[in-house]
Amino acid sequence: MHLSQNLLLSWYSEHKRDLPWRHTRDGWSILLSEILLQQTQVSRGIGYWLKLVERFPTPQSMADAEVDEVLHLWQGAGYYSRARRLHALSRQVCLSSNEGGYDGRLPTTSLELLQLPGIGPYTAAAVASIAFGEAVACVDGxxxxxxxxxxxxxxxxTKEVEHWANNNLFTSDAGNWNQALMELGATICTPKRPKCGTCPVSTSCSGRNEPLAYPLPKKIKRKRLDLMCELRYDASGLPQLVQRGDEGILAGLWGPPMAEEIDIESLEYIGEVKHTLTHRDIFVQVWLGTCQQGQEPTAVALSSLDQKILALGGRQ
Ligand code: SF4
Incomplete structure (x- = not known):
């Protein structure tokens, strides 16, 4: 049975959360919100979005900046590869059309958006439908x-979900429709406590008598990563910080030197920091020492893991 489009859309217009990116039709601002929300909760994403649109109101403003500045603004939001790809995207968009770019204007179709760095089928469909009105269905969790x-x-x-989403799409306002369906999943048809009693589309729902049976939770395989960190301070209490290389989960960010093995001679063990990512648990043994010259941590982009390590050191 098809969802009742009228019931869902009128529920959405009455109950949708007042989120700042819902007050704009600017494609770049909407793209920033979608990239942030890929892996950051809505409540935390709002502050990051406001900072990003203020500092980088256009693709050109980001393309003119160094990636370090984008990473610094992104600090604490996690999954920093998103920030690096976003910066690469802005530079690609700002190339001239002769060079394969878009002269500084975000492309408007899902097919073109999909070609840009960091843009998958979900983000391409979300931006194309919400900002540019393309009749394309989104598929997210x-x-x-x-x-x-x-x-x-x-x-x-995924193919089955896409088929269902396409069959139910409200083509004359796909952006609003996609958002209504995602809002239903985020606020009513939630993973653990679905509120079927207040659901606007319960009449078409075959699973409403036992919603928790669908879908089966995906098993996430967690990996453990053990690292060692040299936390060295100079005489004025500033830590030694290095910029990490281009690969790995902390690529491009700054922090105390870390590796699977370090030379612990003349260092003192001060404890372990645990950091949990979606698929990975990171355990870092922290060893304290001294250095000639430290660096001001607020001047560079640090991950939450590095902030925890510095907090364990207790001097910054
Ligand atoms: S499971 Fe409940 S909340 Fe989810 S769509 Fe069905 S009736 Fe609505």
Whole structure:
């Protein structure tokens, strides 16, 4: 059975959360929100979005900046590869059309957006529909869960979710429709406590009597990573910081030197820091020592892991 489009859209217009990116149709601002929300909670994402649109109101303003400045603004939001790809995207968009760019204007179709760094099918469809009105359906985790419950699917394949999303798409206002469906998944058809009693589309829902049975939770394999960190301070209490290389989860960020093995001679063990990412638990043994010249930590982009390490050192 199809979802009732009228019921969902009128529920959305009455109950949607007042989020700042919902007050703009500017494609670049909407793109920034979608990239942030890929892996940052909405409540935390708002502050980052406001800072980003203020400092980088256009693709050109970001393309003119160094990637370090984008990373610095991104500090604490996690998954820093997003910031690096966003910077690469801005530079690509600002190339001239002769060089394969878009002369500083964000492309407007999902097919073109999909060619840009860091843009997958979800983000391309979200930006193209919300900012530019393209009749294209989004598929994200919220929509997958709503689909699985509406159709009693235990483990729907992405293709099946796409098929369902396309079949139900409200083509004359796809941006609003996609957002309504995602809002339903985020606020009503939630993973653990779905509120079927107040759901605007419960009549078409085959799974409403046992919503928690759909979909089966995906098993996430967690990996453990053990590292050692040399936390060295100079005489004035500033830590030694290095910029990490271009690869890995902390690429481009600054922090005390870390490796799987370090030489611990003349260092003192001060404790362990644990840091949890979606698929990985990182355990860092922290060893304290001294150095000639430290660096001001607020002047560079630090990850949350590095901030925890510095907090353990207790001097910054
Ligand atoms: S009725 Fe319940 S399970 Fe079905 S879509 Fe609504 S909230 Fe989700």
């Amino acid at each position: 919220n929509i997958r869960r709503v689909m699985a419950r509406q159709t009693k699917s235990i483990s729907p394949l």
